[in-house]
Amino acid sequence: MAKSRKKQPSTTEALTVPRGPVDLSTYDAHGKPGFDGSKKKGKAALYALGKELSDLQERLYAEGVSGGNRRVLVVLQGMDTSGKGGILRHAMALVDPQGLHIKAFKAPTPAELRHDFLWRVEREVPGPGMIGVFDRSHYEDVLIARVRKLVPRREISARYRQINAFEKRLADEGTVLVKLMLHISAEEQKQRLLARLDEPTKLWKFNPGDIDERQRWGSYQEAYEVALEKTNTEHAPWLVVPSDRKWYRDLAVANVLRETLAAMDPTWPGPDFDVAHERARLTGEVPSAHR
């Protein structure tokens, strides 16, 4: 068979949310779309991605250093314990940390609240050649803000439009947006919260407020469904990542990142100087003082 020249981003395709209304109950949090193997094979597959991911990332970085304008912004959203940190630790850690800009968005500070909700986000968008990763994001402003009625409903409605305009601008400026909703089941969350209470090495991750939010599970699912529908645009589509299996979640995200970078196809920049001349300067020199 002739080798197809078309990119086949199978994980990305398998996880992309179709336009239109979203019903999260039809998404299996325990599924593993696009991957047939076992946990053991999944972990090996993740590890095996390292070299290619690292190479692609370095090309993108080199392009950015050399005047290119493209960059990637990965947005991680999901209920508590869904694995935002795990993805950073296991999938994003496969690339050079110099090329990563990670920002965890916490509850806004009083200073941040004096600005519109996108102000603090704007300041953290990645520079050229970088892979930005948002651990939570501006979507909190239409998720917890909606569930907790932190702002009037009319303002929430305006925010979806504002987010779309903001993301369109980022896309126009050369940002490829990868928006990932980490989808876990309520039962899996319960087990993970229990584990945080039971294991001394995880206790520090537990926050009693997590249970308060958990008690609004249904409202959060609904808020996610609305957000996914209203901000699922051509320039910034949503993907739902089944996340009950941690190994699948990490592998899927690494695959999506690999496919994203491969589709961007960054190439090693050429010189903006005379290579032969520089070579001559270097080899012809007598180092002025070798000591």
Next chain:
Amino acid sequence: MAKSRKKQPSTTEALTVPRGPVDLSTYDAHGKPGFDGSKKKGKAALYALGKELSDLQERLYAEGVSGGNRRVLVVLQGMDTSGKGGILRHAMALVDPQGLHIKAFKAPTPAELRHDFLWRVEREVPGPGMIGVFDRSHYEDVLIARVRKLVPRREISARYRQINAFEKRLADEGTVLVKLMLHISAEEQKQRLLARLDEPTKLWKFNPGDIDERQRWGSYQEAYEVALEKTNTEHAPWLVVPSDRKWYRDLAVANVLRETLAAMDPTWPGPDFDVAHERARLTGEVPSAHR
């Protein structure tokens, strides 16, 4: 033999610069103090450090999240091609990128030049629980600034004192400083610059200005010697890392980081809430809407 309870930070001890005048020509850039093995064994040893380093880093991070005040600041200085980027890519990449704060200091911008030289540095010091890494640093302000006579000599003299006071304050606030001078030979630099000119995947790293600085090799070595002497303090000692062998350099830095973290001995934080109560809330609950 009874197991010694004393920490034995052999790499750190082997690389620490004694107080007093420094003569870099007495430091072998090709050496491998504290490590007996081959390149192959060195690479395996680096890889094997991953789990312990990662565990120690997570403990420090957890401590920071839970109210602790300690953090680490690694300062990387060295001539062009000495491997600041390589250390980030190969050694620092062993820990969770969420716990790293990497800052590469370039030539100061006009806005930065309107402030004193430590202003932009102050803004990048790591937060509690973090490992900060400076790729170049405030030491450029007594290195290139001295060699290129960017400011009067008297101001350079003042800067050593200012740096010591600044670093003392950081140390008093809970920062463990790890200052690393990556020591390469002029010949090795020449080979690495040639490699950048000859390999398409490295061309983007080449900057013609690197050769201009190389022509001042002796002046830079002298500037390093003075800086190392004048800022080699108890609270912020200097280490010289022989860096002609890339694998040794990466392994040595990873070992120094491991030894530093081990000496800090961060421990998993205990709960600041009633675990039994939270457990009951979690297991006794009827999720309000499972959908």
